[in-house]
Amino acid sequence: MRVIVCVDDNGGMLFNHRRQSRDRVLCERVLQMADERDCSVYMNTYSAKIFPEDNRIAVSENYLEEAGVQDLCFVEKEPLATYFDKIDECIVFKWNRVYPADQHLDIDISKMTKVQEEEFVGFSHEKITMEVYER
Amino acid sequence: MRSNKRNNKLSYFLTLLLCLCMLVGCGSGAATQVMLKAEDSETESYVETVQTESAENDPGDETEIQAAAQVQSDDSKQKVVHTGTASAFNAADVPAYSGEPYTTVNNNEPYFTSDNLTTEAFENYSELDALGRCGVAYANVCLETMPTEKRGSISEVKPTGWHSVKYDNVDGKSLYNRCHLIGYQLTAENANQQNLITGTRYLNVDGMLPFENMVADYVKETDNHVLYRVTPIFTGDNLVADGVLMEGYSVEDEGDGICFCVYAYNVQPGITIDYVTGDSWLSSEKGNSDSSSGGNSAVSQSAADKSGTQQAAVQTESVKETSAPVSTGTEYILNTNTKKFHYPSCSSVKQMKASNKKEYTGSRDDLIAQGYDPCKKCNP
Numbered sequence: 001m002r003v004i005v006c007v008d009d010n011g012g013m014l015f016n017h018r019r020q021s022r023d024r025v026l027c028e029r030v031l032q033m034a035d036e037r038d039c040s041v042y043m044n045t046y047s048a049k050i051f052p053e054d055n056r057i058a059v060s061e062n063y064l065e066e067a068g069v070q071d072l073c074f075v076e077k078e079p080l081a082t083y084f085d086k087i088d089e090c091i092v093f094k095w096n097r098v099y100p101a102d103q104h105l106d107i108d109i110s111k112m113t114k115v116q117e118e119e120f121v122g123f124s125h126e127k128i129t130m131e132v133y134e135r
Numbered sequence: 136m137r138s139n140k141r142n143n144k145l146s147y148f149l150t151l152l153l154c155l156c157m158l159v160g161c162g163s164g165a166a167t168q169v170m171l172k173a174e175d176s177e178t179e180s181y182v183e184t185v186q187t188e189s190a191e192n193d194p195g196d197e198t199e200i201q202a203a204a205q206v207q208s209d210d211s212k213q214k215v216v217h218t219g220t221a222s223a224f225n226a227a228d229v230p231a232y233s234g235e236p237y238t239t240v241n242n243n244e245p246y247f248t249s250d251n252l253t254t255e256a257f258e259n260y261s262e263l264d265a266l267g268r269c270g271v272a273y274a275n276v277c278l279e280t281m282p283t284e285k286r287g288s289i290s291e292v293k294p295t296g297w298h299s300v301k302y303d304n305v306d307g308k309s310l311y312n313r314c315h316l317i318g319y320q321l322t323a324e325n326a327n328q329q330n331l332i333t334g335t336r337y338l339n340v341d342g343m344l345p346f347e348n349m350v351a352d353y354v355k356e357t358d359n360h361v362l363y364r365v366t367p368i369f370t371g372d373n374l375v376a377d378g379v380l381m382e383g384y385s386v387e388d389e390g391d392g393i394c395f396c397v398y399a400y401n402v403q404p405g406i407t408i409d410y411v412t413g414d415s416w417l418s419s420e421k422g423n424s425d426s427s428s429g430g431n432s433a434v435s436q437s438a439a440d441k442s443g444t445q446q447a448a449v450q451t452e453s454v455k456e457t458s459a460p461v462s463t464g465t466e467y468i469l470n471t472n473t474k475k476f477h478y479p480s481c482s483s484v485k486q487m488k489a490s491n492k493k494e495y496t497g498s499r500d501d502l503i504a505q506g507y508d509p510c511k512k513c514n515p
Contacts, residue, residue, distance in 0.1 A: 124355035
């Protein structure tokens with residue numbers, strides 16, 4: 001299982017059932033990753049709203065169960081603790097900002113190995129950091 | 136019998152008429168409740184067509200919601216001015232501070248009504264009250280209201296309760312910040328005294344900034360509008376606000392992107408504040424309860440309760456140890472890049488990059504000891 005998450009400086013993901021932030025450049029990156037890996041990006045209906053229509057995107061409310069081992073899962077709302085043992089790769093996008101949060105990333109990423117780190121300029125964010133962790 | 140029947144018919148007709156009148160009268164209220172549950176007390180003033188509804192503040196409520204009925208009119212600008220506040224909000228319902236910088240209010244649903252939804256940009260800052268305190272700040276934040284240049288100096292504004300005090304256990308040392316009700320990044324207001332309150336560092340950075348960040352980035356990304364209202368909450372005649380009610384709601388997507396209603400506490404962990412005057416002291420001293428654990432109302436009593444003991448405590452501690460408040464010094468603006476320091480009024484300050492600019496209150500000698508040189512223009 002390969003998951004993608006977006007977090008603020010405190011590991012926050014959601015506030016009042018809404019994403020903390022979004023950035024169209026980040027979405028383009030995700031689709032680009034799917035291209036490079038020749039896989040699909042699975043997500044729920046809520047997340048699909050911020051992506052352009054694209055045949056690389058698979059939308060399902062049960063996407064964490066349906067995604068193939070090599071597919072990417074763009075996770076905004078679902079807790080991941082119960083999936084932690086199945087996660088082979090975790091791609092963390094950091095906003096480098098603090099937003100309000102009442103739901104945080106619930107897996108201990110330090111138990112994985114960081115294999116890549118890259119910064120890029122977003123559309124509405126000055127600096128987004130992408131970190132790739134592997135088991 | 137006939138007369139009775141006629142009377143019955145008449146009373147039936149009158150009842151029907153009364154019901155119809157009530158239905159018509161309630162029509163707008165019913166419509167607003169489709170979107171948001173809570174009724175709002177809204178006052179709108181149009182420069183040309185004046186339309187005013189009275190605010191419904193409970194006079195018996197000990198905590199005032201300031202500026203409920205204050206309207207700023209500006210004939211020269213001929214703009215539509217909006218204000219208002221959440222009359223359904225009751226500060227007494229806010230739980231005491233318990234370690235989190237903010238708490239949700241009204242199930243995180245702002246008190247705006249469907250009447251408030253507009254894609255017209257506006258900003259309104261209430262007139263200061265008789266004590267010089269800020270009231271409601273309300274804006275429809277969009278790209279149009281956001282800054283196009285770096286923030287200027289705001290150090291000339293002294294909001295009510297303002298003290299330049301420093302503690303070692305406060306991030307950046309200064310207990311108080313000139314705290315924008317509506318952040319600069321949202322409406323580009325610099326030294327607007329109607330938008331600046333005395334707020335703790337903790338309120339500013341941990342309580343309010345995350346919401347400003349969220350709204351600013353959402354607007355930049357979507358080009359949508361966000362109704363954004365901040366209401367400072369003062370107890371009685373206190374000069375320092377207990378906290379602020381913050382409401383936000385994205386217009387075009389009807390709250391799908393932004394929707395919150397929170398109360399941010401004007402406290403500083405480790406420091407006790409007298410909200411009557413703005414005086415402060417270390418919570419560990421004098422057996423005082425921490426404002427972070429006892430709630431900030433614990434030290435908000437009348438001025439009569441603020442005895443000379445508290446004043447003396449502040450003064451004594453400043454002599455006794457370095458972590459105590461430092462007596463008020465001169466205000467300077469530092470350029471952290473060039474390592475020069477300036478008076479706030481120096482022309483170089485305006486040209487300084489915001490990322491290099493830092494406000495400092497203290498002594499000239501201390502700054503020189505820290506490696507800073509005085510500006511040759513303003514000779515501080």
